[in-house]
Amino acid sequence: MLRAGMVRQSSAGIYSWLPLGLRVLKRVEQIVREEQDRSGAQEILMPTIQPAELWRESGRYDDYGKEMLRIKDRHEREMLYGPTNEEQVTEIVRASIKSYRDLPKNLYHIQWKFRDEVRPRFGVMRGREFLMKDNYSFDLDAAGAKHSYNKMFVAYLRTFARMGLKAIPMRADTGPIGGDLSHEFIILAETGESEVFCDRRWLETDILAEEVDYDSDLEPFFRHWTSLYAATDEMHKPEVCPIPAEELVTARGIEVGHIFYFGTKYSRPMGAVVTGADGAEVPLEMGSYGIGVSRLVGTLIEANHDDAGIIWPEAVAPFRVGLINLRPADDKCRAAAEDLYGKLRGAGLDVLYDDRDESPGAKFAAMDLIGLPDQLIIGPRGLAAGNVEWKQRRSGARQDLPLDAVVQRFAT
Ligand code: 5CA
Numbered sequence: 287m288l289r290a291g292m293v294r295q296s297s298a299g300i301y302s303w304l305p306l307g308l309r310v311l312k313r314v315e316q317i318v319r320e321e322q323d324r325s326g327a328q329e330i331l332m333p334t335i336q337p338a339e340l341w342r343e344s345g346r347y348d349d350y351g352k353e354m355l356r357i358k359d360r361h362e363r364e365m366l367y368g369p370t371n372e373e374q375v376t377e378i379v380r381a382s383i384k385s386y387r388d389l390p391k392n393l394y395h396i397q398w399k400f401r402d403e404v405r406p407r408f409g410v411m412r413g414r415e416f417l418m419k420d421n422y423s424f425d426l427d428a429a430g431a432k433h434s435y436n437k438m439f440v441a442y443l444r445t446f447a448r449m450g451l452k453a454i455p456m457r458a459d460t461g462p463i464g465g466d467l468s469h470e471f472i473i474l475a476e477t478g479e480s481e482v483f484c485d486r487r488w489l490e491t492d493i494l495a496e497e498v499d500y501d502s503d504l505e506p507f508f509r510h511w512t513s514l515y516a517a518t519d520e521m522h523k524p525e526v527c528p529i530p531a532e533e534l535v536t537a538r539g540i541e542v543g544h545i546f547y548f549g550t551k552y553s554r555p556m557g558a559v560v561t562g563a564d565g566a567e568v569p570l571e572m573g574s575y576g577i578g579v580s581r582l583v584g585t586l587i588e589a590n591h592d593d594a595g596i597i598w599p600e601a602v603a604p605f606r607v608g609l610i611n612l613r614p615a616d617d618k619c620r621a622a623a624e625d626l627y628g629k630l631r632g633a634g635l636d637v638l639y640d641d642r643d644e645s646p647g648a649k650f651a652a653m654d655l656i657g658l659p660d661q662l663i664i665g666p667r668g669l670a671a672g673n674v675e676w677k678q679r680r681s682g683a684r685q686d687l688p689l690d691a692v693v694q695r696f697a698t
Contacts, residue, residue: 290656299406299414309604314582317448318419325441325500327392332374334398338364340373343556353401367400372552375422380558386426394421410584417580423573431571435547436504438575442471442543447493450599454488459520465548470541475588478538484516486533540585547573596657597680605638608658610649612665614641623664633697
């Protein structure tokens with residue numbers, strides 16, 4: 287990411303997102319948003335800076351320890367940079383939802399978080415400041431909360447599949463968020479930070495982004511996708527593992543999402559209650575659901591690269607096409623390249639135009655490094671025959687395309 291000019295480190299675990307990196311981050315964010323919206327969740331935006339009192343109400347202000355960045359304002363009021371938002375969102379809901387008739391509610395935001403990690407490493411994979419999508423569900427009872435959990439489970443499978451990633455849902459530990467039902471969504475990769483265990487059959491399973499009716503009973507879907515064994519290191523107990531050793535795969539994994547059902551852990555101490563159908567007050571049943579948006583950018587590169595650099599899946603590529611003008615000083619080349627650039631953009635395509643005064647080798651290497659799905663190369667020799675060279679980044683396949691057929695080829 288550094289070599290491709292996507293990000294620049296500001297301090298340990300804190301990055302600026304440069305034009306190329308920001309375009310990918312936004313694409314990833316948009317896919318996450320679309321699948322949250324499709325599931326029926328509503329987007330909000332909560333602040334990054336939160337008051338300490340809220341966290342005292344839940345009891346987490348002291349528990350969270352040194353990972354929490356604590357700040358004092360000019361009036362000596364204790365504030366913090368949010369590492370997550372359970373308390374903040376519970377405060378919003380307790381102030382605005384009073385009746386069971388207003389349930390279920392499902393709110394999410396996509397906001398920067400800060401965790402003062404002991405060892406920030408691998409760039410955006412474990413940052414201190416990072417972009418997270420966090421969703422919170424509020425239900426009247428445990429059955430409703432499980433349905434909300436299942437909805438996010440489906441939405442997550444769809445979200446990662448749309449990015450071309452195979453994220454395996456694994457039984458997971460709940461750590462400082464709490465609760466007893468939890469799944470991590472894990473991408474298998476050699477550079478993964480944690481050890482994970484799963485049934486060999488996961489390796490051959492295609493995770494399909496099926497169309498699902500979110501209002502239907504999602505338990506069968508949930509059971510189907512959790513029927514093959516998969517567990518993180520903390521949850522895997524070799525003595526009681528239900529599958530034989532020869533069918534178990536031990537691998538490294540990257541956690542791109544984590545979902546939790548924790549019942550009334552926050553609503554009870556914070557007094558987030560509604561009046562039920564019988565008039566009695568009931569604490570809300572809650573779950574929370576995170577996706578590491580900025581971590582996904584790094585994960586996508588881990589899953590899509592070769593020795594020459596990145597190979598972006600089309601769904602998240604910063605530009606669809608890279609246009610290389612091999613001889614910007616040549617009038618004919620410049621006119622043809624600029625004409626094609628205008629026409630491709632006119633057809634609604636995102637095009638990166640390399641008209642720098644660099645050697646062809648340097649341009650080829652840079653274009654391979656930044657990994658746009660398709661490259662179009664204009665040079666004097668091809669142009670004399672009325673052709674552009676088309677190179678597909680993933681396969682490396684090259685072919686000549688007649689200049690006047692290019693727009694048609696990519697616009698469809
Ligand atoms: N409140 C819950 C769910 S919203 C929560 O905070 N869950 S979490 O701690 O598991 O974080 C959610 C996701 O954020 C993780 O699955 C991971 O993909 C991402 N994430 C967590 N810590 C970091 C970090 N230091 N750098 C980059 N991404 C991170």
